[in-house]
Amino acid sequence: MQLVKEEAYFFRLSKYQDRLIEHIETHPEFIQPQSRQNEMLNNFLRPGLEDLCVSRTSFKWGIPVSFDDKHVIYVWIDALSNYITALGYMTENTEKYHRYWPCDVHLVGKEIVRFHTIIWPAMLMALGEPLPRQIFGHGWLILEGGKMSKSKGNVVDPVMLVERYGLDALRYFLLREVPFGSDGVFSNEALINRINADLANDLGNLLSRTVAMIEKYFDGAIPSCGETNELDQELKNLALETPGKVEKLMDDLQFSNALAEIWKLISRSNKYIDETTPWILAKSEEDRPRLGTVLYHLAEILRFVSVLITPFMPHTPGKIRSQLGMTGQEGTTWDSLKEFGLLKSGIKVSKGEAIFPRLDPAKEWDALEALKAEDSAEETKDTSDNKDSDSPDEILPEITIEDFSKIDLRVAKVVAAEKVKKTDKLLKLTLDVGGKTRQVVSGIAESYTPEDMVGRSVIIVANLKPVKLRGILSEGMILAASDNKGKLVLAGVSEEIDSGSRVR
Numbered sequence: 001m002q003l004v005k006e007e008a009y010f011f012r013l014s015k016y017q018d019r020l021i022e023h024i025e026t027h028p029e030f031i032q033p034q035s036r037q038n039e040m041l042n043n044f045l046r047p048g049l050e051d052l053c054v055s056r057t058s059f060k061w062g063i064p065v066s067f068d069d070k071h072v073i074y075v076w077i078d079a080l081s082n083y084i085t086a087l088g089y090m091t092e093n094t095e096k097y098h099r100y101w102p103c104d105v106h107l108v109g110k111e112i113v114r115f116h117t118i119i120w121p122a123m124l125m126a127l128g129e130p131l132p133r134q135i136f137g138h139g140w141l142i143l144e145g146g147k148m149s150k151s152k153g154n155v156v157d158p159v160m161l162v163e164r165y166g167l168d169a170l171r172y173f174l175l176r177e178v179p180f181g182s183d184g185v186f187s188n189e190a191l192i193n194r195i196n197a198d199l200a201n202d203l204g205n206l207l208s209r210t211v212a213m214i215e216k217y218f219d220g221a222i223p224s225c226g227e228t229n230e231l232d233q234e235l236k237n238l239a240l241e242t243p244g245k246v247e248k249l250m251d252d253l254q255f256s257n258a259l260a261e262i263w264k265l266i267s268r269s270n271k272y273i274d275e276t277t278p279w280i281l282a283k284s285e286e287d288r289p290r291l292g293t294v295l296y297h298l299a300e301i302l303r304f305v306s307v308l309i310t311p312f313m314p315h316t317p318g319k320i321r322s323q324l325g326m327t328g329q330e331g332t333t334w335d336s337l338k339e340f341g342l343l344k345s346g347i348k349v350s351k352g353e354a355i356f357p358r359l360d361p362a363k364e365w366d367a368l369e370a371l372k373a374e375d376s377a378e379e380t381k382d383t384s385d386n387k388d389s390d391s392p393d394e395i396l397p398e399i400t401i402e403d404f405s406k407i408d409l410r411v412a413k414v415v416a417a418e419k420v421k422k423t424d425k426l427l428k429l430t431l432d433v434g435g436k437t438r439q440v441v442s443g444i445a446e447s448y449t450p451e452d453m454v455g456r457s458v459i460i461v462a463n464l465k466p467v468k469l470r471g472i473l474s475e476g477m478i479l480a481a482s483d484n485k486g487k488l489v490l491a492g493v494s495e496e497i498d499s500g501s502r503v504r
Contacts, residue, residue: 009055009071016122017049023121029134031117032253033181036110036137040117052077052119080120084129102130105253113137136253139183141174156186164367168313169195169356175255175312188368192361199356202266203305203316209273210298211323211351217282222299222325223292224345232297235272236340238265239304243337246308255312262308269301299324300343303331319355408463409479409503410434411493417450420470428472429453433462434500441474447488459491459503 024030024041031037055071056062062072083106087097108116113135121131143156161170173194178184214222228236242265249258272294281291302324306317321332325347336342412431420426425443427450440460444453461477468474479491 004058006056006058007070008053008057009065009068010051011054011077011119011123011126013052013119013122014049016125017045019125020118020121021045023131024117030131031113032134032136035181036113036117040114044114044118049118076115076119077123080115080123083120089129103132104134106132106135108135108137110137110139136181138181139178141178141184141186143186161191165191165195166315168316169199172199172259172313176259177256179256180253188365189361191368192359192364195356196358196361198263200354200358202263202270204354204356204358206266206270206273206298206305207302207320207323208351208354210295210302211349213278213282214295214299214349215351217278217291218295220348220350222343222345222347222349223296225296225300225341226289226293228293231272231275232293235268235297235301238268239301240337240340242304243308243334247334250311259309259312262305265301265308266305269298273298296343296345299349300340303343304337304340307332307334307337316355319352323350323352325349406463407461409459410462411497411499411501411503412438412458412460412462412476413499414453414456414458417453419445419450420472423470426470427453429478431458431460431476432499433460434498436500438475439473440476440478441469441472442478442480444478444480444488444490447480448490456490457493457497457499459493 021041024037024045028037031040054077055065055068055073057070057072060072062074063078065071065073083103084097084101087100088094089097089101106116116137117135124131158170170191173191174184176198177190177194214220242261245261246258249255249261276294278291278294281287281294302320303326306320306324310317317332324343326332326343330336331342410433412433414429415432415437416430418428420428420441423445425445427442427445427448429440429442431438431440459479461479464475464477466473466475480488481491482488
């Protein structure tokens with residue numbers, strides 16, 4: 001290995017080692033979660049810091065050093081300083097800097113915690129500027145079996161999940177399932193179970209049961225609240241206590257625990273229905289005032305819930321309030337949760353569709369696997385197309401003759417073709433391969449029409465594992481070349497040859 005030497009400037013990081021340790025120990029909230037703090041102290045600070053090279057002279061890309069034009073500054077020194085220079089630090093107008101700095105929380109990925117908890121604070125100490133009040137290193141979202149990776153083909157497309165289940169359901173799952181700061185494991189099973197158990201069964205049922213009973217027993221008008229008993233008071237107290245608990249947990253970035261507190265209120269309300277048995281109270285005119293009190297408490301709880309979940313699920317509160325008959329902003333602010341009983345009696349409820357319909361787990365798992373396969377196949381194709389377009393002369397790594405012998409290339413004749421609905425690139429082709437029919441979905445629609453394809457002989461990869469694209473089974477891949485403008489030209493045969501013939 002050749003040793004490379006060049007002139008460089010160093011930042012004396014070691015000078016701030018003891019000050020950093022003292023600051024962290026006297027401000028235990030400075031690095032969160034605790035595991036990140038332990039890592040920085042035990043793996044970097046206590047073993048001893050080395051001075052940091054901050055300039056180079058062997059290349060010119062970078063920020064020129066103002067007092068030495070042979071040097072350029074690169075990487076973390078210039079990047080980290082943006083946090084304060086963007087606010088006007090050391091300019092004529094420092095109003096934003098003094099207003100917003102120091103920040104309350106630096107939220108960063110766990111892989112860059114060292115730069116933000118050691119190098120950046122040391123830079124600020126050297127400048128004599130205040131440090132951020134807290135640096136929080138969040139974890140990764142991973143799949144069973146390891147980190148998401150395009151090369152592994154295990155990337156989950158959040159857009160597809162949002163289109164299928166809605167943004168609020170996905171936000172709820174990610175915030176509730178994973179303690180913030182830790183790595184979280186995503187699985188289709190966990191997603192479906194959360195939607196069914198928490199959103200459909202707990203929250204959805206609470207809303208639908210409450211509104212349905214108000215419609216049935218009070219002609220759709222929220223009843224007045226009469227005399228209360230211990231059950232009512234217990235539910236009311238829990239409602240009034242919950243906002244404070246949620247607020248504290250949110251300040252500590254414990255989003256999963258904050259949602260758990262909200263769901264305690266939702267679960268207690270569902271239990272309250274079973275304890276008070278409104279359907280039995282409705283049988284007696286004498287119990288009608290009591291029935292009104294019970295249903296009023298349930299409706300008011302739903303008002304509370306609609307406010308509590310707003311930071312996590314911004315679209316659902318409006319759906320809840322719409323079914324409760326709430327209009328305007330009254331009773332929708334966080335401050336409104338200081339008082340129980342703001343929901344006006346007499347307003348008309350309106351039962352709508354289930355805000356979170358219950359899902360059939362088996363069907364959903366199959367659908368998600370199909371969507372994942374489709375996305376993986378399209379991603380692979382897009383990556384391949386882009387690579388060919390950007391660097392058409394680049395040769396892929398060599399393979400052996402044994403590797404090539406595993407690929408089964410066959411001549412196939414197109415007997416039918418049609419556009420795949422709601423796509424611009426895909427054609428569904430029916431092929432004759434040696435007397436056997438197979439179906440292939442191909443991304444050639446921008447270069448070839450269905451009419452162009454019928455009767456044409458093409459070359460396919462016949463032993464490619466079938467996948468579903470846009471829900472359509474594709475049993476192979478058609479070979480095509482792409483120029484640097486993205487135009488596709490099919491690989492074919494120049495003279496008549498039987499379909500099914502092997503390409504050698």
